[in-house]
Amino acid sequence: MSNEADVALSVRLSKLAADLEPSPSDGESMQSPEAVLRSVAVFGDIARVSTQLQSQAVATAQDSGLSWAKIGKALGISRQAAQQRFDTRRTEAIQATETMRIVGPVSRNEEVEQINAAGRQGWKLIRSLHGEHALELDDES
Structure with a gap:
């Protein structure tokens, strides 16, 4: 991804996190420890779901006949790293x-x-x- 695409994705994820995060209660600032911890939890949820979706997308790519080399290239990693990370046959x-x-x-x-x-x-x-x-x-x- 380009730097421009990374910035756009960051903005979209921040907006999503803000939508998922409960509003601060009366008297609580956006920078309070409680608000910051809620943000950490929301971004943790986004990362977990993102990882699951990425695994599903890789499995679909493999099932459709794409090579580990092409999948690795799309992820910016080697063929071996992609296979080690995502090949479910290795862990079953x-x-x-x-x-x-x-x-x-x-x-x-x-x-x-x-x-x-x-x-x-x-x-x-x-x-x-x-x-x-x-x-x-x-x-x-």
């Missing part, structure tokens, strides 16, 4: 079942050996995180 836990298995936590030295050993037993790798790998029983084996 996988539960081990009869056809699903978790290898890890393992060290870097052990992971290839363990994944290869599981592969020889009919398991295929479906997701890798740092030191933890999800495997699924391969029906074709």
Whole structure:
């Protein structure tokens, strides 16, 4: 965003905060500690909702086929940073079942050996995180 756009957004958010904030009671100035704390709370609410909306927009962008590189560029961050921050598949836990298995936590030295050993037993790798790998029983084996 340009500096001009940032200023315009700041003005709009300040107006929104003023609309959301209760008016100071009689005898209370706009700079009283209570009024300032209410402003802090209102801007906290705006930030929380903004973060949720941003996450939804990123998920929609990903679902529509946009790459993490393009999403990262729109956010002014790297592809890797965008994926680490917004990829819900990275945070959704996988539960081990009869056809699903978790290898890890393992060290870097052990992971290839363990994944290869599981592969020889009919398991295929479906997701890798740092030191933890999800495997699924391969029906074709």
